[in-house]
Amino acid sequence: MKKKNNNRVQILLTNDDGIESEGLYALYQELQDVADVVIVAPQGERSALGHAITLSDPLRVEKVKKNGQRYGYAVSGTPVDCVKLAVSVILKSRPDLVISGINSGLNTGVHIVYSGTVSAALEAVILGIPAIAVSVASTASLDFTHYTQFVRKLSLMVLHRGLPAGTLLNVNMPSQESGHNPEIVISRQAKCYVKDNFQKRVDPRNRIYYWLDTEELFMVEGGDDTGIDTDVEAVKKGKISITPIRCDLTDPQSIHLLQTWPLFRP
Amino acid sequence: MKKKNNNRVQILLTNDDGIESEGLYALYQELQDVADVVIVAPQGERSALGHAITLSDPLRVEKVKKNGQRYGYAVSGTPVDCVKLAVSVILKSRPDLVISGINSGLNTGVHIVYSGTVSAALEAVILGIPAIAVSVASTASLDFTHYTQFVRKLSLMVLHRGLPAGTLLNVNMPSQESGHNPEIVISRQAKCYVKDNFQKRVDPRNRIYYWLDTEELFMVEGGDDTGIDTDVEAVKKGKISITPIRCDLTDPQSIHLLQTWPLFRP
Numbered sequence: 001m002k003k004k005n006n007n008r009v010q011i012l013l014t015n016d017d018g019i020e021s022e023g024l025y026a027l028y029q030e031l032q033d034v035a036d037v038v039i040v041a042p043q044g045e046r047s048a049l050g051h052a053i054t055l056s057d058p059l060r061v062e063k064v065k066k067n068g069q070r071y072g073y074a075v076s077g078t079p080v081d082c083v084k085l086a087v088s089v090i091l092k093s094r095p096d097l098v099i100s101g102i103n104s105g106l107n108t109g110v111h112i113v114y115s116g117t118v119s120a121a122l123e124a125v126i127l128g129i130p131a132i133a134v135s136v137a138s139t140a141s142l143d144f145t146h147y148t149q150f151v152r153k154l155s156l157m158v159l160h161r162g163l164p165a166g167t168l169l170n171v172n173m174p175s176q177e178s179g180h181n182p183e184i185v186i187s188r189q190a191k192c193y194v195k196d197n198f199q200k201r202v203d204p205r206n207r208i209y210y211w212l213d214t215e216e217l218f219m220v221e222g223g224d225d226t227g228i229d230t231d232v233e234a235v236k237k238g239k240i241s242i243t244p245i246r247c248d249l250t251d252p253q254s255i256h257l258l259q260t261w262p263l264f265r266p
Numbered sequence: 267m268k269k270k271n272n273n274r275v276q277i278l279l280t281n282d283d284g285i286e287s288e289g290l291y292a293l294y295q296e297l298q299d300v301a302d303v304v305i306v307a308p309q310g311e312r313s314a315l316g317h318a319i320t321l322s323d324p325l326r327v328e329k330v331k332k333n334g335q336r337y338g339y340a341v342s343g344t345p346v347d348c349v350k351l352a353v354s355v356i357l358k359s360r361p362d363l364v365i366s367g368i369n370s371g372l373n374t375g376v377h378i379v380y381s382g383t384v385s386a387a388l389e390a391v392i393l394g395i396p397a398i399a400v401s402v403a404s405t406a407s408l409d410f411t412h413y414t415q416f417v418r419k420l421s422l423m424v425l426h427r428g429l430p431a432g433t434l435l436n437v438n439m440p441s442q443e444s445g446h447n448p449e450i451v452i453s454r455q456a457k458c459y460v461k462d463n464f465q466k467r468v469d470p471r472n473r474i475y476y477w478l479d480t481e482e483l484f485m486v487e488g489g490d491d492t493g494i495d496t497d498v499e500a501v502k503k504g505k506i507s508i509t510p511i512r513c514d515l516t517d518p519q520s521i522h523l524l525q526t527w528p529l530f531r532p
Contacts, residue, residue: 042296050317050346051379057350058467058475080316081478088462088475110392113317113513119379122515126376126459128486157529167517169524186524188516192431193392196354201324209324210355212347220394220432244520247379249388250454251433254510258435258452263423 001034001159003096009035009159012086012095015103015115016079016116019064019072020158023102023136026144028071030152035159038095039064039072040086041081042116047105050188051119052078059085079120087127097159098124101134102147106172108135108231108241109190109217121168122247130158131168133245136167137235138175146176147185150240163244170243174235191220267300267425269362273281275425278361280367282382284310285330285338289368289402291409294337296418297365301425305330305338305350306360308345313371317385318344325351326398330463342503345386352522353393363425365398368413370388370441372399374507375456375483387434388513396424397434397510401421403501404441416506432514438497438507453507455498457486 011031015024019041031037043062060076068226073090075082079095083098100120107115117133134151135145154171163169170189174182197213219227227233234241267275278298283400285307297303309328326342331483337354349364366386373381383399390397400417402410420437429435436455440448463479485493493499500507 045322048319048321050319050385052315052318053478055309055314055478058469058477059464060473060475068492084462084478085464085476087463089466110513111492112515113385113388113392114319119316122379126379128459130269138456154529157527158370161527164517164520164523167520184529186521188518188521189514191514193394196350198325198351198354200355203324208327209326210351211324212319212321212350242524244517244524245515246517246520247515248455248457248517249377249378249511249515250514251430251510251512251514252454254433255452255454257430258508258510261423261427263420 001156006180010093010095011035011037011155012091012098013039014041014079014082014098014100014120016042016046016049016120017097017104018042018046019074019180023104023144026256027099027102027151030148031155034152034156038091040075041072041176042082042084042121043074043076046078046116048114049116049175050114051122053080053084054078059086061090079116080123083120083123095129097155098129098131098257099134099155100131102144103135104138106135106137107133107170107237108172108193108235109192112170112189112245118170118245122161125166125168126247128165130163132158132171133168134171136173138143147173166242167246170245172231172241174238174240183239185234185239185241187231187234187243190227190232191230192217193220276359276361277301277303277421277510278357278364278365279303279305280307280348280366280386282308282315282386283342283370284308284312287484289370289410292414293365293368293417296414297421300418300422304357306341306356307338307349308348309340309342311527312344312382312452314380315344315382316348316380318386319350320344327351327356346380346389349386349389361395363421364395364397365400365421367419368410369401371414372401372403372501373399373436374438374501376460378436378455378511382422384436384511391432391434392429392513396429398437399434400437402439413439432507433510433512436509436511438501440501440504440506449505451500451505451507453495453497453500453509455509455511456498458483458498459486
């Protein structure tokens with residue numbers, strides 16, 4: 001695919017599972033004939049880092065080869081650091097699209113705010129570059145063919161049509177059987193929370209420490225809200241979920257409520 | 267202040283500047299006669315960590331004294347870890363309110379997504395507890411009296427009236443002169459981005475590293491949007507800004523747009 005000025009389209013690929021991730025590699029291979037694909041990803045796993053950036057430490061960038069060929073750049077920081085460094089320092093020109101993933105494990109509902117995968121894509125749209133975050137339900141090693149083909153199709157559509165400024169697509173895909181062709185739905189982020197389970201342990205020097213264990217997801221849907229049109233529900237029903245997401249946390253409904261508080265009367 | 271069951275109200279105090287922060291201590295003193303105040307804060311500075319949680323490392327909790335008196339708990343993790351550990355492990359009962367701050371430096375516009383201060387409060391509302399995040403413009407050591415008096419007043423109002431489930435108040439205050447009584451406004455999060463400036467340096471072993479330098483804030487207000495009702499503008503005009511914020515990143519306007527894409531036609 002070429003741009004109007006006849007240069008090839010450039011896609012920046014990143015993730016939060018690290019540069020050695022299989023999902024990243026599968027996407028890299030799939031997109032080779034669509035665009036120049038540049039990988040800038042964390043050195044190792046950087047899950048659940050949310051929108052963390054590194055301020056107190058220097059960042060290192062290392063060129064990485066795969067099968068003897070140039071593959072990408074490994075960064076010593078977070079997923080958001082990767083996008084910032086790629087755009088400011090590593091890439092010669094601004095990418096036309098940033099794709100973050102494919103992540104092993106869903107990023108739906110409340111997991112969106114903890115997710116390094118989504119945060120990398122969010123950083124891209126903050127910087128004015130269209131972005132897609134991609135996650136799959138299964139965390140086991142698997143055949144990514146069905147997933148990468150869909151991402152390819154979606155990427156071409158985003159490159160062709162663009163996205164509203166500041167908005168990314170958060171894609172979550174169910175475990176797929178070969179030959180299965182899942183329905184695609186546009187969803188909204190589910191209101192839900194995670195029930196924490198801290199394990200209390202004692203170290204060899206008899207000091208107590210805590211370790212966050214697997215967490216359960218609970219839905220919070222108030223009143224009339226069935227939550228049927230959410231990302232969590234879509235994947236649960238075996239559908240591919242696409243949620244348009246942006247960096248705006250304002251709760252517009254509460255603005256009017258707060259203006260009635262006596263604190264704000266002159 | 268007492269609850270209906272005649273127990274004293276309990277406030278959890280946290281921040282991202284660490285347990286030794288002056289802003290935290292000022293708030294702790296101010297709220298003593300309002301509630302039982304329990305501090306659970308990071309051991310040291312944990313700025314710009316966004317909604318990061320610690321999964322790959324154990325968490326330590328240490329009791330901290332101040333002036334020979336019991337003061338609070340220092341946690342080896344992030345601000346979000348502090349809230350999770352406080353609610354799950356440290357506190358005997360759920361707090362009635364979580365206050366995060368007082369942070370040295372504003373958390374307005376795009377800074378909200380990088381902010382550990384706001385993320386701690388966001389974690390509280392995800393867990394179903396009302397929360398307030400408080401930041402001030404000046405980063406120099408200063409007299410917090412004006413700020414803490416306002417937070418006290420706002421806290422009593424939140425304890426009395428409650429907040430919509432899932433919504434926190436993100437408070438940003440301008441530098442205040444003694445005797446000055448700033449206007450209070452309800453605002454929305456400004457659309458803006460940060461221009462990164464990475465310094466390229468060489469270490470004593472002749473290896474290159476990068477360090478993120480101070481960043482400039484740029485406004486992105488499209489078309490008719492003047493941005494006059496935003497958090498960034500409010501503080502710039504010397505007002506106290508209060509923005510209701512929630513954990514919902516869905517972009518509702520893009521949902522209709524995406525449904526017109528051929529990808530989603532049966």
